[in-house]
Amino acid sequence: MLFRGIHRLLLVLQWIIGAAGFFLPALILGESIDVGLQPFSAMFMAFILGVLSLCVHEGGHYLGARYAGMTVLSVRVLAVELQPLQHGWKLRWSRHAKGQPLGGYVMAVHASQQPMRQAMLVFTLAGPVLNLFVAGVCLALSSLFIGEFAALLLALGVCNLSTGLANLIPTVSPGRVSDGAGFLAWLSKPDEQGPALANARLLALTVAGTQAEDLPEVDLEQLSAEPLPASLTALGFRLYARQNLADWGAAVALGNELQALLAAPPAALRQSMVLLSIVRAELTFSRAMLECDARELNDFLFHAPIDWYAPSFRPRCLALRAALAGDTERSAHFVQQAADLAANSQDRSQRLREQRLAGYIQALLTASADSPARPDPAPTAAVPAASN
Structure with missing residues (x-):
């Protein structure tokens, strides 16, 4: 019962941070950039910056997977799905399907001859870490400029900060496990040969070439x-x-x-x-x-x-x-x-x-x-x- 109560509080905190990542940039942009049709134009610009932050997040997971020697099978950001190939990429526009995370995801498979845990720790943490890095760079640069460009950098920094922090909060909801929850699960040293990871092992062998x-x-x-x-x-x-x-x-x-x-x-x-x-x-x-x-x-x-x-x-x-x-x-x-x-x-x-x-x-x-x-x-x- 106590655990459920704590988890609900974490979900609320995650929602608050996520909402702040939209409304604060919209407020910053609305006060600094006047393109008419306020507040809708400011909200639209905040949405675009949110999408950029999501691209940074999934890009972090992709780079983390590559660094850990994993094979990336699919990348999705909103309705855009990309599939890496041996030579090149292919792309399609596809609507959100039942059971898929609404924002995006990166599907990657660990190398079958290497331990799964170390690769998954890097892969899971890389997304929010890149968001926090980009947030730090944007917030630092915003202090060096003035006017609309400074406001744009500040808003982008806030968006990335919100995305990174919200994903680090350990929560589990239907169809979604946050990066924080996933990182803690792998940190606890799960049994890599246990039945829970049978699918991951089989997929890794298949991707490696096993018939x-x-x-x-x-x-x-x-x-x-x-x-x-x-x-x-x-x-x-x-x-x-x-x-x-x-x-x-x-x-x-x-x-x-x-x-x-x-x-x-x-x-x-x-x-x-x-x-x-x-x-x-x-x-x-x-x-x-x-x-x-x-x-x-x-x-x-x-x-x-x-x-x-x-x-x-x-x-x-x-x-x-x-x-x-x-x-x-x-x-x-x-x-x-x-x-x-x-x-x-x-x-x-x-x-x-x-x-x-x-x-x-x-x-x-x-x-x-x-x-x-x-x-x-x-x-x-x-x-x-x-x-x-």
Whole structure:
């Protein structure tokens, strides 16, 4: 009871600091910069400075992750989402989804061969620390100037100070754990081999290049025992493992397990919609491989979330459609496109995975050319995996 009371006080304090980070800059700008339409113009400028402070905060997390040797998978600021690639970046405008932090986030994975705790401590603290550093610089420089520029620096300093301090207050609310709470959790030396971090360990191995069939079974079992989205993630790993081995019948059979997971509460399903659509799409691909029938691989299967999170899926399906139609040239074109997209992903397991699937598609194409009858999908399991 005492802990709950303290936590409520911390939430109130966090809200007060956050509100001050908007209203104080608006007051400073309103008193010093007159562009008309007051107080709305001052509030708009304060909002812009708040967005800049948020960019500084997420930029701090990004720099901290890179310094700690982590792989950054995604960066989001408001509705702008960026995805680092092996070569370059890609960007999209996407609306806020259920369960995501409203302001922004950086998703990063620790190096699988290194301890998780040290990297996470640096990663978690880097965001607010950069805010406080920028705040100090802006507040110091504001004393060296006069007029509107000084007011702008002062307001930006206050925004960054508010953002940094508010995020350092240790609070936990639905869908959000503050940096302060996360830092204290990692400072307490959690069991890095315990079930609570099974998902982080599996993701780190996958990003490092480990194929799904080589992932530790004990971690997969721990993940499967958890509610959505963790159990759905485990199902996705198992599906990938069967696809990698061309065990299309076993892959399709996982659809029964998916149906059981769909009995979860609606709120959990809403938070897992993207992952659910990817798993369903891969099940459809597996069924097409098993039955040598691409009729289910229609254009309704392809949509923006899959193109964003699994960009090689669409060209791979188009390659299979072309292969089953006997179009060698188009199939080769789409296979190469899928391979290029996978090779540019920060998830290093995707390159070998797409090479294997390309080999299975090529086997269907070869069998179609050798025989007028439909090829039996069983021989695809004998196709050797391409080397990394």
